[in-house]
Amino acid sequence: MNILCGNNNIVLLGGNGLLGFELNQTLSTLHRVFAPSRADLNVTDFTALIAYLEKIRPAVIVNAVAWTDVELAESSSVLAFLLNAELPKVLALYSARTGARVIHFSTDYVFSGEGQQGWREEDITEPATVYGKSKRQGELYIASYTENYLIFRVSWLYGWRRSNFLLKFLSLAALRDKLSMVDDQIGAPTPAWAIAQVMPSIINLSTERCLHSGIYHLATKGKTSWYGFATEILNHAYLMGFLLKLQADNLLAITSDCYQTSAARPKNSMFNLAKIEHDFNVVLPDWKEGLALTFQQLLADERYKPLLEKFVQGRLN
Numbered sequence: 001m002n003i004l005c006g007n008n009n010i011v012l013l014g015g016n017g018l019l020g021f022e023l024n025q026t027l028s029t030l031h032r033v034f035a036p037s038r039a040d041l042n043v044t045d046f047t048a049l050i051a052y053l054e055k056i057r058p059a060v061i062v063n064a065v066a067w068t069d070v071e072l073a074e075s076s077s078v079l080a081f082l083l084n085a086e087l088p089k090v091l092a093l094y095s096a097r098t099g100a101r102v103i104h105f106s107t108d109y110v111f112s113g114e115g116q117q118g119w120r121e122e123d124i125t126e127p128a129t130v131y132g133k134s135k136r137q138g139e140l141y142i143a144s145y146t147e148n149y150l151i152f153r154v155s156w157l158y159g160w161r162r163s164n165f166l167l168k169f170l171s172l173a174a175l176r177d178k179l180s181m182v183d184d185q186i187g188a189p190t191p192a193w194a195i196a197q198v199m200p201s202i203i204n205l206s207t208e209r210c211l212h213s214g215i216y217h218l219a220t221k222g223k224t225s226w227y228g229f230a231t232e233i234l235n236h237a238y239l240m241g242f243l244l245k246l247q248a249d250n251l252l253a254i255t256s257d258c259y260q261t262s263a264a265r266p267k268n269s270m271f272n273l274a275k276i277e278h279d280f281n282v283v284l285p286d287w288k289e290g291l292a293l294t295f296q297q298l299l300a301d302e303r304y305k306p307l308l309e310k311f312v313q314g315r316l317n
């Protein structure tokens, strides 16, 4: 179905990333998706990027490129800002010139993490890390340079590809018989596939309802800590027969000050989801259900068979 006024072309940047890969699957069902790999197009070569966009003339640019290594960003701020702020700026300027819509992703790490309430879109941002600051700058550039954008702040993404908490934790649990996990940072772990699943209808609806621009919070329902998330991952892993050194009793809940990091993560990463529910009628599952479905995918999806075999044979390192 072509809902983009005759031009069905979408350029997806970062199509091999954790989220981008899933977006490529769902968007390709409705649109003609051009997803250049890094080898095809280094997006920090802005001249090459613009030339690529001029060639495809997309109705929509979906930007899933980012610098996502929160720790390393502290010592690589130039690169983090290049990808997370300057790239969105270039895309926004292109959008203003051509009318292409920019769909961009941001993060819970733009907030200070204070308080107990779910963050609303209009709440004051106060990022504490280079990653969070660079992502906020990207949001600001987009909002100031184009009138045709949607920014989705998502949180605690995970999946069976790339570097993310689910795979990181399982690899550690396979190797170590004792682990400490912070229990005072609260958020909503969100499978990348769940974000990708709702994007086609959001893009369609935003066009139909002329919802041209805005920031939206998008995550699973409910809340937990990293410790709570890890505990639930362990439950599923045991049920599926993963060979792990870590026994549940030896997963220890700790406070953030006992876990030294270069970048201080927010304590409260909860989103208020009322705006996206109202404007797009979008509700993601509860985080526990999202995790259960993700484990089911591991069993059901042929592509993950080698990974599943590694888990049950304890070859995770």
Ligand SMILES: NC(=O)C1=CN([C@@H]2O[C@H](COP(=O)(O)OP(=O)(O)OC[C@H]3O[C@@H](n4cnc5c(N)ncnc54)[C@H](OP(=O)(O)O)[C@@H]3O)[C@@H](O)[C@H]2O)C=CC1
Binding pocket: 013, 014, 015, 016, 017, 018, 019, 020, 037, 038, 039, 041, 042, 043, 044, 063, 064, 065, 066, 067, 068, 083, 104, 105, 106, 107, 108, 135, 153, 154, 155, 156, 157, 158, 162, 163, 164
């Ligand atoms: N991961 C998370 O927990 C969260 C992520 N987000 C946001 O969601 C979005 C997607 O993140 P996520 O999927 O985790 O990101 P990933 O780190 O998994 O993927 C980033 C993508 O960017 C590509 N990329 C990086 N540099 C370049 C370059 N110079 N030229 C071309 N491509 C490049 C990578 O290419 P290659 O495949 O070649 O490496 C990769 O495909 C980001 O905006 C992020 O800030 C928000 C909250 C949580």
Ligand SMILES: Cc1cn([C@H]2C[C@H](O)[C@@H](COP(=O)(O)OP(=O)(O)O[C@H]3O[C@@H](C)C(=O)[C@@H](O)[C@H]3O)O2)c(=O)[nH]c1=O
Binding pocket: 068, 069, 070, 106, 107, 108, 109, 154, 155, 156, 157, 164, 165, 168, 169, 172, 179, 180, 181, 182, 185, 226, 259, 261, 265
């Ligand atoms: C691996 C590990 C982490 N932790 C803590 C450190 C940190 O506070 C928390 C999460 O750790 P990670 O480094 O995996 O997560 P982190 O990279 O900070 O995850 C973030 O990524 C960026 C891209 C986002 O936008 C965020 O929404 C969020 O998903 O868990 C432990 O306490 N014990 C452990 O063994």
